[in-house]
Amino acid sequence: MHPLAKRAYEQAEQLIQADRIPDQPTDRVSSPTKALLQGNYYVDVHTHFFDKYCMNASYVILRHIRDFLGIRGQEEGAENDLVDMAYQTAHVYKRGYDEKLAQLVGNKGDRRDGVHSLLNMALTKSSMRQVYDYYIRESSVAEYFGLESHQVLTTLIMMDFKMGWELDVGKSMQEQIKEQKELAEEKPVLPFLFCDPRRLAFANEDNLYCAFNEAFAVGTPFFGVKLYPCLGYDPFDYRLWPIYEICQEKNIPVLSHCGGDRISTPKSGIYVYQGTELTLVEGADRQDVSYQLNDPKRFDLLLQKFPKLRLNIAHFGSRDTWSSSLPVDEKIDPQQRKETIMRLMRNYPHVYSDFSYTIAYEKCVQKLHPPAQTG
DSSP states (O other): OOHHHHHHHHHHHHHOOGGGSOSSGGGGSOHHHHHHHTSOOEEEEEEEEOOTTTSOHHHHHHHHHHHHTTOOSOOHHHHHHHHHHHHHHOOOOOTTHHHHHHTTTTTOSOTTOHHHHHHHHHHHOOSHHHHHHHHHHHTSHHHHHTOOGGGEEEEEEEOOHHHHSOOOOSSOHHHHHHHHHHHHTTSOEEEEEEOOGGGGGOOSTTSHHHHHHHHHTSSSOOOEEEEOGGGTOOTTOGGGHHHHHHHHHHTOOEEEEOSOSSSOOSOSEEEEEETTEEEEEEOSSHHHHHHHHTOGGGHHHHHHHOTTOOEEEEGGGOHHHHHOSSOSSSSOOHHHHHHHHHHHHHHOTTEEEOOTTGGGSHHHHHHHSOOOOOO
């Protein structure tokens, strides 16, 4: 075994109490979820979950200000300038600043508008319970389809703003895990732990393996793992291998982003570990790098090593994949991504994909379900 991988496995063995993790998924859910599973229920499959202390409010405002203010018709470069400004200026977390920014939200926009809902959640809610209550009431499938909240099983996907965007935040990973556990004891939810391999560098409780142990082996465990490779790492990173090993053995599902490229590493060039090999991923801009890190071909090596891993490749390549079957340019070929994901699903019985968010676009829905021919 490569020395890097050997060291990672040794650290994981020391910090993760794998023998305390239940083997069956149904044994890793709380009482409210078990009760719901006995009857008729609906699943909200992909819910990013965070409050104002989990993120950096100034970044969110800058990141979404164009959509929030309804600015249209600008050239793409102008939008990119706003986002670049966000990355450059939003590194410092100031407790209390989010309250001031929350005033920008007010009651502007339709309550069903995604950006408005995100800002309202992110800037005005200080606990996971508050976020959950707001989400169920305003933005969940329960609200959209007139369902009772107790009929909906909601996946709670943690977001790691500290590592993903190199931002200071006001709530540690351990605090986020604790709050999601407490919420799971009251509500039918399936928490997913965000796993960023770069967290292995931490010596404190926010170390990658310490966080995994706290989520899955201590108290009420989490249900699954979430990856976000386009934030700056390869899904085959050797530091994730011990976690994949446990997930494969304990039937813990792994959910990975594989969609839009606007959410990305703030860099136009970044070194990532593809296995134990350090490689440079670079492009014309950060979105180009993000597109490369989002390529589903990156799951090939991962699945060759962990063929029984329960992997869901979220978003099925995103709206670009389904809105057109033609290459966008010589570098971007949506059809290739679609075919890669389908190949992986054919070759590995525990690989899946979903259309979360993709079906928010009518053009994509038409591609998935074309209107019936008449005459």
